[in-house]
Structure formats: C-alpha cells, structure tokens
Amino acid sequence: MTDLIAYVNANGKRSFADLPMTDVDGVILAQLAYVDFETLVAHHVTGFADLTDPVLMQHVVDLTWNPTANFNLLLALRSSPRFRNIRWHDLVKDTDTAAEKQFCAVTFDLGHDFHYIAYRGTTATLTDWKEDFNMTFMRDIPSQRSALRYYQKMATRHPGTYYLGGHSKGGNLAVFTCLHSRGFLQDRIQQVYSVDGPGTKKPLPVAIQSKVKKFIPQASIIGLLLEPETDYQVVKSNGIGFKQHDPFTWNVRGTGFDTLTTTSRFSQLTQQSVTSWLTQLDNATKQEFLDSLFSILKATHYQDFRDMGANWQTSLRLILKAISDTTPQIRHQWRSVTGQLLTTFVGELTDSVKPQLKLPEVHLPSLPTIKPFTKTK
Known part of the structure; x- marks a missing residue:
C-alpha cells in the first residue's frame, strides 16, 4: 500500500x-x-x-x-x-x-x-x-x-x-x-x-x-x-x-x-445526528447561534485557531470572560441548541445499538422549543 x-x-x-x-x-x-x-x-x-x-x-x-x-x-x-x-x-x-x-x-x-x-x-x-x-x-x-x-x-x-x-x-x-x-x-x-x-x-x-x-x-x-x-x-x-x-x-x-x-459506524452516526439536528433548526436560529459563537472566539483577538492553541491559557481566559458578558437570552439559546444536538446524538446512538443489544426502549426528555433570539438593544 x-x-x-x-x-x-x-x-x-x-x-x-x-x-x-x-x-x-x-x-x-x-x-x-x-x-x-x-x-x-x-x-x-x-x-x-x-x-x-x-x-x-x-x-x-x-x-x-x-x-x-x-x-x-x-x-x-x-x-x-x-x-x-x-x-x-x-x-x-x-x-x-x-x-x-x-x-x-x-x-x-x-x-x-x-x-x-x-x-x-x-x-x-x-x-x-x-x-x-x-x-x-x-x-x-x-x-x-x-x-x-x-x-x-x-x-x-x-x-x-x-x-x-x-x-x-x-x-x-x-x-x-x-x-x-x-x-x-x-x-x-x-x-x-x-x-x-x-x-x-x-x-x-x-x-x-x-x-x-x-x-x-x-x-x-x-x-x-x-x-x-x-x-x-x-x-x-x-x-x-x-x-x-x-x-x-x-x-x-x-x-x-x-x-x-x-x-465507519461513528461516521454514519455523526452524519445522521448532525443532519437530523440541522433540520430541526430554522435558518434564523442557526445564524444567531453561529454569530454569537464566533463573536466569543473573536474576543480572544486571535484570527487563527493555531494562535489560539499556542496561547491557549490567554485564549481560554478571554473566552470565559466573553461568555460571562453575554446576555441571559444568548446563554439560554446555547443551552437549548447544544442540548438538542446532544439529545439527537444520543437518540441516534440508542437506535443504532438497540437492535444489536436488544435494549429496552429509551425515552429521552424533550427539550424546550427553540425560538430565535430576542434582540437586545
């Protein structure tokens, strides 16, 4: 080879x-x-x-x-x-x-x-x-x-x-x-x-x-x-x-x-999970979530992930400060969006292994409906 x-x-x-x-x-x-x-x-x-x-x-x-x-x-x-x-x-x-x-x-x-x-x-x-x-x-x-x-x-x-x-x-x-x-x-x-x-x-x-x-x-x-x-x-x-x-x-x-x-099974599971997750989010929610995420990363003042990695302690401190400065609405949105991704991934994993291991039905708790951000002045 x-x-x-x-x-x-x-x-x-x-x-x-x-x-x-x-x-x-x-x-x-x-x-x-x-x-x-x-x-x-x-x-x-x-x-x-x-x-x-x-x-x-x-x-x-x-x-x-x-x-x-x-x-x-x-x-x-x-x-x-x-x-x-x-x-x-x-x-x-x-x-x-x-x-x-x-x-x-x-x-x-x-x-x-x-x-x-x-x-x-x-x-x-x-x-x-x-x-x-x-x-x-x-x-x-x-x-x-x-x-x-x-x-x-x-x-x-x-x-x-x-x-x-x-x-x-x-x-x-x-x-x-x-x-x-x-x-x-x-x-x-x-x-x-x-x-x-x-x-x-x-x-x-x-x-x-x-x-x-x-x-x-x-x-x-x-x-x-x-x-x-x-x-x-x-x-x-x-x-x-x-x-x-x-x-x-x-x-x-x-x-x-x-x-x-x-x-691989992991690749298939990831694709199914992410695809399912994205279909559950409207475009406004995707845009708001990504904009807020990258605004946090920009708070490090580094434009390159390699620079962030080389200065990870400073980067982490600045990221945590930027997160603490976000509004409650944004933090709630993050919990909802990321929580839905986790739920989707676990759901796909359960469906994947259940036929092989004969697991009992797993009922995942539902997450609150995701709504677009309320703009703050």
Whole structure:
C-alpha cells in the first residue's frame, strides 16, 4: 500500500498521454491549493521545475495543515517528468472579514489545452471556518459565487478542457461551480474532484453527477456534512479520527485509491445526528447561534485557531470572560441548541445499538422549543 507521494515517485515518468488523469492526480492537484502560490509567483516561480530553493519551498508550505508532507510532495513533483512541466497562473486570493469570505484559487496548465482549477479548502482562520458554517443557513456563500466567476473568467481567457477540484471547502466550491455553469461552460468541464468536501444540501442532477468524483475517508465527518448523496467513494485511511481528513493519510493502490464499501459506524452516526439536528433548526436560529459563537472566539483577538492553541491559557481566559458578558437570552439559546444536538446524538446512538443489544426502549426528555433570539438593544 502506498500514499500520494509514493504514487508520484512510482508513476512520475509516465506522461499524461501515456497515463491519462487519474483520481490520485486529481486529489494531488486539489491538495496543492493550500500552497502559498502568491509567494512563489513573487519569486518568479511558476512551475514545479522552477522549485530549486528548498528554503523557499519550506516557506510556502509552512501554513498548510501538513507542512512536512506538502514539502515532500513538492520535492517529488519537481523531479517527476509527469508533473514538473505543469505551470500555474491566475492566482486569486480574496479575504473579506466583514463579508465573512476567504477565497483562493489557482489554475494549473497540464498541456494540450487541459487545465485544472484548484480551489483552496478551509484554513485555520476564523473567517474561513465561519464561512464554512454559513453554508448551513445561506443559499450560497461569497466564496461559492467567487468560484463560479473565477471559472467563467478562466474558461473565456484560456479555452480548452477543464478539471475542477478542491479539498474540504474547496471540493464544495468545485461542485458548486459545475452545478451552476451553463451551456458550453459546463460542457468544457471534464471532471470535478471533491476531496472530503461538504455537500450542496440537495441531490445533484444526473448530468452533474456523471462529472463529479467525490472521495471521503472511512471516518469522514466534513465530507458528509450537507450531503444528501451516497454516490461517493470511501477511501481507506491510516489516520485516526479527524486526521483522516488529510489526504496524505489515504491509501493508494496502483493508480487509484484503496476503497471500502462503507464508512465507519461513528461516521454514519455523526452524519445522521448532525443532519437530523440541522433540520430541526430554522435558518434564523442557526445564524444567531453561529454569530454569537464566533463573536466569543473573536474576543480572544486571535484570527487563527493555531494562535489560539499556542496561547491557549490567554485564549481560554478571554473566552470565559466573553461568555460571562453575554446576555441571559444568548446563554439560554446555547443551552437549548447544544442540548438538542446532544439529545439527537444520543437518540441516534440508542437506535443504532438497540437492535444489536436488544435494549429496552429509551425515552429521552424533550427539550424546550427553540425560538430565535430576542434582540437586545
């Protein structure tokens, strides 16, 4: 069994003409969206063959979720005839804290008028996570609209065939773009790769389903959020728990992934619980709850979860103070919303184990009806 880097080393001498785009290629290029291409372009590095400075290479992966693996991946790509001639261009980064938007995309030229647009997934910033959670109550989020406009511009500027892909939120952006493209713009999309990305809340039309390849690990949580579909491939991962969200933990077999028939019981239980919980909350309640939660986190004055973790004692003290300063209405809302999630989870767990253990009926206490906040002046 191998991983993404071993795949590059094993197949790096094969051209895309010899070995057309594989699922592993699609995941690798999606993962690369986390690399700091802005710095690379500033240093006139626009292709893997130009990666000659190891200090620069380390710098541009420092803020990725897995810096060591990403650095080793870049080393493998620059030495690979399959990948080293790939160029990138048209990097777009757009962060708007007020609009709760964090968007980044880059286009890879694969040669022969084939292009791959990689949408960056969720980073460690508060803005990024808040935008992700906004998917639960908004029809569309700012990054989704930007992703669609970005593809429309690229397809007009650089004619050819397109692959779209992204990890986590980036996968959702790729699917959203394909779903909302029309006419020749949709026809030009060859394949879409969603790498453990959240769903789009509604089933996809058949024409779109045929273009989308979605991969999730067996303990997936993120990839099953807002996902009504079951047309995804479950990949075996050697990670534990949430670490399976990292594609570098996924097992590769040959030129594809080592797949399983189903997700783990915990993954299924979590999906069922969260889906059931979200359907019980109206959009106003979701928005009020999330806004109040993130206002507490912002009270730490840190914009990045990594900074919070590095200064956890100070962060905790500020968070507790911010909680104590909230109104009684907000605290009551939190108890209601979180209590309902716990009740839903326990209910799903009871239904899951009862047939196997022949447990007696369990009647859970009902929680008070959740009402939208009463605004206070």
